[in-house]
Amino acid sequence: MRPLQELVEYSSSLHGHLCAGQILGVRMAMVGCREIDIEEPRGCKKLIVYVEIDRCATDAIQAVTGCSLGKRTLKFLDYGKMAATFINLQTGKAIRIVAKDESRSQIPAYVNGCSNQHEAEKSAYLIMPEEVLFDIQPAKIQIPAEDMPGLRGERSVCTQCGEGINFRREVQINGQIFCIPCARGSYPTQSRKQRLAASHPKVLLVVGGKKSGKTTLIEKLIPELCGRGYRIGTVKHHHSSSPLDVDRAGKDSWRHRKAGARFVALVSPTEVATFQNTDEATPLEEVIGSLRDVDLVLVEGFRAESKPRIQIRGGLTQNASSYAKDKYLLALVSPENPNGEVPCFRPDEIRPLADLIEERMLSGSSSTLTFHPINDKHSPR
Structure with missing residues (x-):
């Protein structure tokens, strides 16, 4: 795998700016790949990553690993946590990495003289030991068949909105098929029957x-x-x-x-x-x-x-x-x-x-x- 500094520069160029979240994401990806025995993740077809937050660190993880939503190798779980799970599909080995909240309080022990807190975070996150930055734990992950890359599963149609649903994401209520937003009442939209009448x-x-x-x-x-x-x-x-x-x-x-x-x-x-x-x-x-x-x-x-x-x-x-x-x-x-x-x-x-x-x-x-x-x-x- 390429050196930390090189990966940070590459990631920030794709993301648009360098921030503390980018550095955390790069280091998280480097640790995750190492722990599941993947030396060079880009182009690797045996890696899947589950990220738990939609912030700068997620872009960094994508830049380092080459995983993406479009390739179905990057999965987003909207948990609001600075965490990611890395899985080796070939061996089944998985590791979950969580950024420690308390690491911020230890920044003064690693850097001083920075003009502001943001600069201090960037400088400290580059040199802090992994055990200070992250909680690293083995994970047992059973990936559903519908989440696997390359799957071409059946397609169903939502009773309410009439739109197609892929990868078994439909919800059945009283024997009828709904997409997740319609099942939750999230779409402020007309029903299929209403739209057909209007059109x-x-x-x-x-x-x-x-x-x-x-x-x-x-x-x-x-x-x-x-x-x-x-x-x-x-x-x-x-x-x-x-x-x-x-x-x-x-x-x-x-x-x-x-x-x-x-x-x-x-x-x-x-x-x-x-x-x-x-x-x-x-x-x-x-x-x-x-x-x-x-x-x-x-x-x-x-x-x-x-x-x-x-x-x-x-x-x-x-x-x-x-x-x-x-x-x-x-x-x-x-x-x-x-x-x-x-x-x-x-x-x-x-x-x-x-x-x-x-x-x-x-x-x-x-x-x-x-x-x-x-x-x-x-x-x-």
Whole structure:
């Protein structure tokens, strides 16, 4: 191991200043590594250190040992004690070192003539004998499997906040899983259900006649909006009362449904597909309410819904001025310029149409649609 003075200089350069806590931490780490037979700790994969205070000494211990929270080799126990436990994973040998409070009272016996108490502490801690500075005791430590470096354990989800929990840190209360802060009531936050309700996705209908280009328009809008950082979902209205043909005959999920299951879920590591038989048409709001982690839902069809919409217009078959009476109409998509008061885009003008969607539906919280004359910035022609 490198000399004390060299380690103190290195540690203080990382920490940002030299203080008495830095010197204590460096010496504590040097003693701890020596006592568990680790000659050079940096780069060593058999060392774990538990520190019991979040002060300058902890930075010094990290600098000397190379242990860190990110590598899961430095563990923080919030006990408020100037203490650390050093463990050799290979041999199981462990030592706990505590800085003695009474060592401060002995500083005058080792230094004098210092300008202030802080300088006296730094000078004394460099030369005080270990037995004066520290209480050094063997320890018996059984490290839980979830605290070991390199562990890739199961992940659970908190019932309250909906956030993921790693390394078996969940708490079970009445059969439900909570993260530690939620179990203690420490988070001044909404529940998962409340947050999902508050973050209900915006809905934009894409309507038009059969073969008018609704699917093609949605297909082009999705990558444009996703590229701007928005999470997009889609819903397609199936007009026929015949069964949906989306499951492959002979597959396990198909066999489950064929056997009479009303609800079937197909789950992979990255996808979930569900099939559900219903006695009547499912309302659009119910479908939207089941979506998660989505900012905007593009809905193909559902013309009767009272929601913002894009109307695809195949030609000049309808008086353009009549569209302005539709308070839910966001824009027209048409190969012709209808010369009306509603913003109109050609089918290939995806970027300006996405600009309008972003401004009117995704940038603010207002649900009121205000239309501009046809010659404004949203009307490319």
